[in-house]
Amino acid sequence: MTQTIAPPAAPAAPAKLPSAFRLSLSRAAIETRMFFREKDAVIFTFSFPIILLVIFGSIFAAELEGTGLNVSQLYVAGLIGSATMTGFQNLGIGISMDRDDGTLKRLAGTPMPRTAYFAGKALNTLLVSSVQVAVLLAIGVAMFELELPSTVSSWLTFTWVFVLGVLGSSLLGIAVSSLPRSGKSASAVIAMPFVVLQFISGVFIPIDQLPEWLTRIASFFPLKWMCQGFRAVFLGDDGATLELAGSYELDRVALILGAWVIGGLVLCLTTFRWKGRRDG
Amino acid sequence: MTTAVKVRGLTKRYGDVQAVGGIDLDIRAGEVFAILGPNGAGKSTTVEILEGYRKRDAGEVSVLGTDPGRPTREWRSRVGVVLQTANDVAEATVRETVRHFAGYYPNAQDPDRVIEQVGLAEKAGKRIRELSGGQRRRVDVALGVIGSPELLFLDEPTTGFDPEARRQFWELIQGLAHQGTTIVLTTHYLDEAEALADRVAVIAKGRIVAEGEPSTLGGRATARATVRWSGGAVETDTPTETVLELTRRFDGEIPELTVTRPSLEDVYLRLIEG
Numbered sequence: 415m416t417q418t419i420a421p422p423a424a425p426a427a428p429a430k431l432p433s434a435f436r437l438s439l440s441r442a443a444i445e446t447r448m449f450f451r452e453k454d455a456v457i458f459t460f461s462f463p464i465i466l467l468v469i470f471g472s473i474f475a476a477e478l479e480g481t482g483l484n485v486s487q488l489y490v491a492g493l494i495g496s497a498t499m500t501g502f503q504n505l506g507i508g509i510s511m512d513r514d515d516g517t518l519k520r521l522a523g524t525p526m527p528r529t530a531y532f533a534g535k536a537l538n539t540l541l542v543s544s545v546q547v548a549v550l551l552a553i554g555v556a557m558f559e560l561e562l563p564s565t566v567s568s569w570l571t572f573t574w575v576f577v578l579g580v581l582g583s584s585l586l587g588i589a590v591s592s593l594p595r596s597g598k599s600a601s602a603v604i605a606m607p608f609v610v611l612q613f614i615s616g617v618f619i620p621i622d623q624l625p626e627w628l629t630r631i632a633s634f635f636p637l638k639w640m641c642q643g644f645r646a647v648f649l650g651d652d653g654a655t656l657e658l659a660g661s662y663e664l665d666r667v668a669l670i671l672g673a674w675v676i677g678g679l680v681l682c683l684t685t686f687r688w689k690g691r692r693d694g
Numbered sequence: 695m696t697t698a699v700k701v702r703g704l705t706k707r708y709g710d711v712q713a714v715g716g717i718d719l720d721i722r723a724g725e726v727f728a729i730l731g732p733n734g735a736g737k738s739t740t741v742e743i744l745e746g747y748r749k750r751d752a753g754e755v756s757v758l759g760t761d762p763g764r765p766t767r768e769w770r771s772r773v774g775v776v777l778q779t780a781n782d783v784a785e786a787t788v789r790e791t792v793r794h795f796a797g798y799y800p801n802a803q804d805p806d807r808v809i810e811q812v813g814l815a816e817k818a819g820k821r822i823r824e825l826s827g828g829q830r831r832r833v834d835v836a837l838g839v840i841g842s843p844e845l846l847f848l849d850e851p852t853t854g855f856d857p858e859a860r861r862q863f864w865e866l867i868q869g870l871a872h873q874g875t876t877i878v879l880t881t882h883y884l885d886e887a888e889a890l891a892d893r894v895a896v897i898a899k900g901r902i903v904a905e906g907e908p909s910t911l912g913g914r915a916t917a918r919a920t921v922r923w924s925g926g927a928v929e930t931d932t933p934t935e936t937v938l939e940l941t942r943r944f945d946g947e948i949p950e951l952t953v954t955r956p957s958l959e960d961v962y963l964r965l966i967e968g
Contacts, residue, residue: 437798525770
């Protein structure tokens with residue numbers, strides 16, 4: 415080719431790059447659309463905590479001594495905690511797959527601001543977790559005599575525990591997504607610690623029945639504190655006597671969840687890989 | 695004529711392996727430039743440095759006047775990248791995906807027009823998962839050109855294509871080149887380089903061993919010719935004379951006559967072995 419021709423649709427004046435905010439919403443929209451298209455994954459994501467709640471709630475229906483509460487209410491609070499942490503699993507596995515199937519590399523080659531990718535994932539997670547929690551609450555109320563909190567301050571507690579919990583576990587999920595060697599191994603690598611955490615953080619087994627060394631380990635991770643926060647909301651003062659500390663320690667809940675948000679952010683910024691291991 | 699890509703003394707080392715050992719390149723705006731070379735020759739490393747995916751160890755690199763080692767969003771919006779393999783966005787449709795990516799760019803083309811241009815108009819509503827390998831590759835190209843790039847990188851774009859799909863793909867690339875897009879192509883197929891490229895560079899062991907037009911690469915046009923006929927063959931600098939002599943010997947038609955010069959493949963194989 416000897417003559418130069420103007421590139422197609424050459425701009426008369428340099429046009430402005432689309433804003434990071436708009437692209438974050440655009441990413442959230444396409445992530446959400448793709449999430450709901452994987453029908454099998456959607457069904458299992460939403461039915462898993464529901465089935466667990468129905469099974470555990472039905473098996474352990476006994477009353478908790480001296481509190482006027484029953485065990486199934488304890489499970490509702492615990493499972494809401496683990497639904498709040500879904501982002502850990504979804505993002506940990508989802509981003510590993512994105513790294514493996516070329517999504518991340520393709521995006522890195524476009525002018526999309528990198529924050530838009532993370533914001534899109536976070537918004538999608540917030541939506542999925544909210545739906546899960548709403549369904550759990552509905553079932554708790556309908557089947558297991560769960561009482562929704564009646565005070566504004568309880569709903570405020572619920573909101574901050576939920577938001578800090580989702581944020582912290584999403585960031586942690588983004589950080590652990592760099593651990594699996596490939597997208598195929600991701601579900602095994604990431605589901606395992608999540609299941610273990612659920613067992614030692616008071617989701618499946620009431621925390622006062624666990625050996626002290628296990629609760630001490632669980633105390634380092636956010637899930638125990640999220641569950642504790644939700645128990646404060648749904649079991650109220652009557653349940654406080656069941657806590658190891660004799661109270662819900664909401665100040666410590668806030669402190670530790672906040673620390674995980676900051677720690678998760680630092681981990682993401684320092685360890686995130688846009689490329690797969692085979693890409694060098 | 696302006697320069698789209700300028701490289702001087704580029705080096706890159708992975709541990710003990712010198713992947714790129716001092717490369718100079720000049721790619722002119724508006725040309726189709728093919729980079730050939732065996733696996734592990736440093737081809738992909740070089741291209742990924744130009745695309746802003748990898749850091750270099752040393753050397754000067756300028757792509758559209760910008761150092762790709764410090765990519766900005768503005769620069770990214772002027773460069774299109776079609777990577778080797780990708781299986782992403784499987785659950786989105788072709789139209790949704792192209793529209794979504796159009797949103798990243800300040801001067802995006804009309805998504806429907808681009809879909810038509812890559813020959814996927816009939817598949818626009820299909821999910822990408824349902825497409826054939828060749829159709830997926832067209833989506834990759836659509837996403838590479840949606841932002842109206844001045845420069846397009848194509849990394850082994852037709853690997854795994856059947857011959858018909860490859861011909862159609864070539865036409866697509868030729869169409870883009872005619873619109874003035876600078877194209878940098880890596881490929882294993884020498885016929886592809888010959889069909890598409892204005893100039894080629896052969897990389898072997900991290901260095902450029904030959905550079906030029908496909909028809910004259912490595913002294914191809916002036917190399918000794920081989921004259922073959924039923925019953926014999928000679929290598930000669932003067933094939934016309936040989937044919938004249940044979941005509942006299944056979945008194946007319948020479949049975950099974952061919953006169954060949956080394957193909958691009960012959961030249962290439964000699965270059966990468968040397």
